[in-house]
Amino acid sequence: MPTLPPFLRTGQTEMDRDHARLFALEANLASVCAVAGTDEPCERCDPDRQRQCDHRISHLLEEFIGLAASHFRNEERHMVCLSQDEAQRHKYEHAEIASAFARLVAQNRDRPMIARPSEISLILHDWLDGHIVQYDLDLARRIQMATSPGRAA
DSSP, X not given: OOOOOGGGOOSOHHHHHHHHHXXXXXXHHTTTOTXXXXXXXXXXXXXXXXXXXXXXXXXXXXXXXXXXXHHHHHHHHTGGGSOHHHHHHHHHHHHHHHHHHHHHHHHTTTSSSSOOHHHHHHHHHHHHHHHXXXXXXXXXXXXXXXXXXXXXX
């Protein structure tokens, strides 16, 4: 499993484990097909290869959606240490990430592939780095402050 870059480590074991697993899913996309990470159209591959890729991508998306939902629930359990506005913005970002994947699948409805690896990777990469820096590092710091010894809960 890929390790998180130091600037993305929150210090919260569960959060960092989930983030590392999400990075691993992104890395797995590169192994789906020979043209992963490029703008090559999937239609260039023969139909059997497209079906194989679609099957693997579908499984990766299913795994991502399950992990993301669990990760979001875990984070949202800890949002009591945030103001109501901060918690709402963070939850909104979670909903936006889920919506980005739903839009991707919907726009590919009439194509032979549920989504190209490069399309999924783009969403994952933007979310993982951006969301962790903008929201999760602060949430982790607040969790630490709220649970540190000598501090009233």
